[in-house]
Amino acid sequence: MPIPAQTAAAPPPVLEVTNIEVVFKKTVQVLRGLSLTVPRGCIVALLGSNGAGKSTTLKAVSNLLGLENGAISAGTIRFDGRPVAGLPPHELVRAGLFHVMEGRRIFEDLSVEENLVAATYARTGRAGSAAGRFDLVYEYFPNLHERRSVRAGYLSGGEQQMLAIGRALVAEPSLILLDEPSLGLSPRLVEEIFAIIARINAEQGTSMLLVEQNAALAFAVASYGYIMETGRIVIDGPVERLARDRDVREFYLGLGGAGGEHRSYRDVKHYKRRKRWLS
Amino acid sequence: MTFDWLLLAEVSLAGLGTGGLYALTALAFVIIYKATRVVNLAIGEILMLGAYAFFGFTATLALPWWAAALGALAVAGVFGAVTERLVIRPMLGESPIAVFMVTVGLGSILVGLVEILWTADPRRLPEFMPATPVFIGEAFLAPKIAYGFLVAAAVITVFMVLFRTWRGGVALRATAGDRAAAYSVGINVPGVFSLAWVIACVVAAGAGILVGAIGGISSTMGVFGLSVLVVVIVGGLDSVPGALVGGLLIGLIEALAGFYLGGEYKLLATFSLLVAVLMVRPYGLFGTREIERL
Ligand SMILES: Nc1ncnc2c1ncn2[C@@H]1O[C@H](COP(=O)(O)OP(=O)(O)O)[C@@H](O)[C@H]1O
Ligand SMILES: [Mg+2]
Numbered sequence: 267m268p269i270p271a272q273t274a275a276a277p278p279p280v281l282e283v284t285n286i287e288v289v290f291k292k293t294v295q296v297l298r299g300l301s302l303t304v305p306r307g308c309i310v311a312l313l314g315s316n317g318a319g320k321s322t323t324l325k326a327v328s329n330l331l332g333l334e335n336g337a338i339s340a341g342t343i344r345f346d347g348r349p350v351a352g353l354p355p356h357e358l359v360r361a362g363l364f365h366v367m368e369g370r371r372i373f374e375d376l377s378v379e380e381n382l383v384a385a386t387y388a389r390t391g392r393a394g395s396a397a398g399r400f401d402l403v404y405e406y407f408p409n410l411h412e413r414r415s416v417r418a419g420y421l422s423g424g425e426q427q428m429l430a431i432g433r434a435l436v437a438e439p440s441l442i443l444l445d446e447p448s449l450g451l452s453p454r455l456v457e458e459i460f461a462i463i464a465r466i467n468a469e470q471g472t473s474m475l476l477v478e479q480n481a482a483l484a485f486a487v488a489s490y491g492y493i494m495e496t497g498r499i500v501i502d503g504p505v506e507r508l509a510r511d512r513d514v515r516e517f518y519l520g521l522g523g524a525g526g527e528h529r530s531y532r533d534v535k536h537y538k539r540r541k542r543w544l545s
Numbered sequence: 546m547t548f549d550w551l552l553l554a555e556v557s558l559a560g561l562g563t564g565g566l567y568a569l570t571a572l573a574f575v576i577i578y579k580a581t582r583v584v585n586l587a588i589g590e591i592l593m594l595g596a597y598a599f600f601g602f603t604a605t606l607a608l609p610w611w612a613a614a615l616g617a618l619a620v621a622g623v624f625g626a627v628t629e630r631l632v633i634r635p636m637l638g639e640s641p642i643a644v645f646m647v648t649v650g651l652g653s654i655l656v657g658l659v660e661i662l663w664t665a666d667p668r669r670l671p672e673f674m675p676a677t678p679v680f681i682g683e684a685f686l687a688p689k690i691a692y693g694f695l696v697a698a699a700v701i702t703v704f705m706v707l708f709r710t711w712r713g714g715v716a717l718r719a720t721a722g723d724r725a726a727a728y729s730v731g732i733n734v735p736g737v738f739s740l741a742w743v744i745a746c747v748v749a750a751g752a753g754i755l756v757g758a759i760g761g762i763s764s765t766m767g768v769f770g771l772s773v774l775v776v777v778i779v780g781g782l783d784s785v786p787g788a789l790v791g792g793l794l795i796g797l798i799e800a801l802a803g804f805y806l807g808g809e810y811k812l813l814a815t816f817s818l819l820v821a822v823l824m825v826r827p828y829g830l831f832g833t834r835e836i837e838r839l
Binding site for chain 1: 712721723726727729
């Protein structure tokens with residue numbers, strides 16, 4: 267889906283990141299002028315290889331950089347049209363921006379249901395009952411209902427990812443930042459989870475910024491995609507167009523070219539070529 | 546000459562009684578450590594603050610004991626909130642050693658304040674516990690120790706239940722488990738830090754009133770915190786069950802060593818246990834493995 271042209275009357279996109287730079291420990295620059303937009307109601311994919319800066323981008327948006335001694339040194343981030351700079355992370359969550367972090371980050375010592383109870387803090391100052399949201403979580407993930415009193419640390423990787431997404435559902439956000447939900451899961455589970463991600467987007471109208479290393483997966487649910495390398499966006503476009511792009515097919519979808527044996531070597535060459543273009 | 550089993554029972558009971566107070570104070574230490582990862586070496590002096598505040602309200606203001614107790618707990622709670630906000634939170638992200646040293650300084654300041662206000666002379670708290678002798682079977686137990694233990698056990702039980710059932714308990718445990726994840730689900734993490742300090746200081750002050758009622762108060766009563774430190778290192782810095790078991794264990798060992806070997810063996814016995822536990826389980830009996838030791 268193309269990004270609708272912005273007119274004065276149109277509501278602002280749910281997320282607008284403009285030229286941000288991120289620096290860790292005042293010395294290590296990780297993002298170098300990154301911009302992206304998430305239109306309301308859409309799933310936008312953010313792709314890139316390991317270490318490109320995808321997770322850092324999400325932490326910049328959810329204001330979690332401070333915990334790792336990182337800071338946004340330039341640029342602006344607007345959520346629902348309002349700048350988020352300086353807003354404590356928990357208040358941003360309460361305003362409707364929910365970050366499902368890489369590696370699931372469930373509370374292992376808490377039971378499944380207590381994990382959901384913890385997420386009710388995201389509803390602070392909001393109307394509507396949390397109990398109804400629990401029912402919704404269990405509707406999407408019947409497994410979790412069965413295991414609701416189990417210590418979350420004992421769940422399988424797939425169930426932990428479901429719980430991490432379930433906490434977001436409790437929060438009832440307008441935007442979910444989803445960091446590599448497929449990480450370490452079997453293909454069957456990944457398929458199941460991506461189907462639910464698409465359903466949540468369609469049924470709840472939740473906008474999503476989806477980070478993935480697996481481009482084919484992301485293209486299946488997203489409408490628009492950004493591809494980043496070393497802290498910058500290098501290509502972006504509607505997923506149909508990205509999926510036809512020769513470079514993207516070759517380096518992110520593993521299609522085209524001659525066989526797969528030398529992919530890592532060519533990845534390096536490609537990376538260097540890009541770097542030359544950009545510097 | 547036969548061994549006096551009754552005497553052993555009485556000494557052990559007295560030790561467990563003191564152990565209950567160790568457990569209560571250790572609980573205060575663990576709450577702060579779990580939520581904020583701060584090793585609070587001022588816990589003994591916060592306990593002293595509670596005892597002196599109680600003394601001030603009863604002796605100076607002549608309040609009834611229950612009002613004085615509530616007042617002392619309130620003073621400690623305010624102290625906890627202010628200390629967390631003005632001293633500890635600005636140190637967030639500094640090295641754990643630096644924060645740890647700040648708490649040492651905090652303890653010294655409290656001792657200084659108490660000596661300025663009430664001099665360094667030991668004092669007695671007014672009697673407020675029943676004085677009827679307590680017998681468990683045939684063994685006699687000093688009533689103050691018995692009631693002190695009962696109050697400690699009741700408070701600990703209330704906290705264990707609250708941790709499990711109250712939503713704030715979930716927030717506290719979530720923050721203890723993963724700070725960034727706690728933020729990410731909308732928990733007000735600095736608020737939890739503040740809450741942990743308030744609760745811990747109130748609990749420590751309550752323990753201080755009980756300890757003072759049993760043994761009197763003085764500006765050196767903060768050394769109680771030293772035994773508590775042994776308790777939490779043995780039990781595991783981040784473990785509530787560890788605080789309870791460690792408290793009773795250290796109380797028992799101190800009493801037995803003190804009675805049968807002589808007072809000078811108390812420290813020797815507890816620190817030998819400390820070394821032995823650390824060699825076998827460096828993270829304490831119930832502690833989490835990853836925790837670094839200081
Ligand atoms: N807390 C941090 N301190 C210093 N460098 C960091 C930190 N977090 C990430 N980085 C660096 O930033 C780069 C991007 O990391 P990240 O955003 O996690 O990448 P991705 O999610 O795309 O795999 C990496 O080179 C990483 O080493
Ligand atoms: Mg990442």
